[in-house]
Amino acid sequence: MKVILIGVLAVLFCGLCILAVPAEGQKSVVIVYGSRYGSTARTAEWIAEGMAGKAVLVAAKEAGDLSGYEKVVLGSGIYGDMLHADMLSFLEKRGDEVRGKLLALFVVCGAPPDYASGYLEKFAARCGAKPQFARAFGGWMKKELLSPEDFKGLEGYYKSVNQPYENYDRTDKAKCLEFARLLLGMNCPEK
């Protein structure tokens, strides 16, 4: 009787272990992003593409149950030195869920990398966790996409710093794919 019980328990335990390990091809990483004008969404798509089918993408506003994912990558555009509002509210409501699974953070912005490292530090502080990897990517400015409010705000900003208010596209697919490879390697030290 005791032997049968131990056998049943062993079978149950193995079953649970099999369920807990993601099957081949199953998505084990979720990339949650906040994007106002598309460049952060595009960056997230390229990172997912580089993760060889292991990652799934979800906008912060639409993030459902994340318990089935082993690791979480968070990405946000930067507006007026702040994270995207959807990312801020995601972290406020769901921060506890992702803290222990945080693999990487990335920001997409107009500032040069040195300055942008400050955004990554603020992002990590908001998460309450230090990610294994963090990276700032260049984004794009497409004036034709901007809301009238953002258009005016940026016009005023560029005037105040005496710089031309012009479109740019600093997105770089190769850099996103390289970052994705780093995430897949997981044991590689951050550059």
Ligand SMILES: Cc1cc2nc3c(=O)[nH]c(=O)nc-3n(C[C@H](O)[C@H](O)[C@H](O)COP(=O)(O)O)c2cc1C
């Ligand atoms: C209203 C507004 C404010 C911005 N403020 C900043 C800023 O404070 N620092 C910065 O580096 N980039 C700033 N940017 C540039 C954006 O971070 C950049 O365009 C980024 O690619 C936006 O991501 P998205 O296309 O996903 O919205 C700002 C852009 C907009 C539209």
